[in-house]
Amino acid sequence: MKRKDENACVKLLRDKKFKATQGRTLLLSVLKEAGRPLSIIQLLKLVKGKLDQATLYRALEAFTHTGLVRRVDLGHAHTHYELVESDWHHHHVICRECGKIEDIADCHVQNLERTLARHTKFFKEINSHSLEYFGRCKQCVTK
Secondary structure, eight states, rough: HHHHHHHHHHHHHHHHTTOHHHHHHHHHHHHHOOOOOOEHHHHHHTTTTOOHHHHHHHHHHHHHHHHSSEEEEOOOSSOEEOOTTTTOOOEEEETTTTTTTEEEEEOHHHHHHHHHHHHHHSSSOOOOOEEEEOOHHHHHHHH
């Protein structure tokens, strides 16, 4: 890991009040470098034995709870995780045939949150959402 990337990961951890251990820093670095959602199996391969599975699960749970990482449902039988980039809210389009993932930067749902809050019985505000789109990519359609 480059020193600059390591420092950025340490800062992210400390900003969320985490102790910047070597394992946590490595996990954030792997998520940052990937730039896409990763499964537990993919993460375990990428940390190459430097984190055991239990530690990985605990770290991801803590990171998810504080908003540092988010769970992503890609329509597989398991959860994926991605680093939350504070200034870039996005969604994904996932190909049901080959699994290709594309980020969608425009979010037109944020205005809907206010409307939904006005029309719900028990909620005063809705302040976040998760949305994934599924279809077939151009390559799979032309096969």
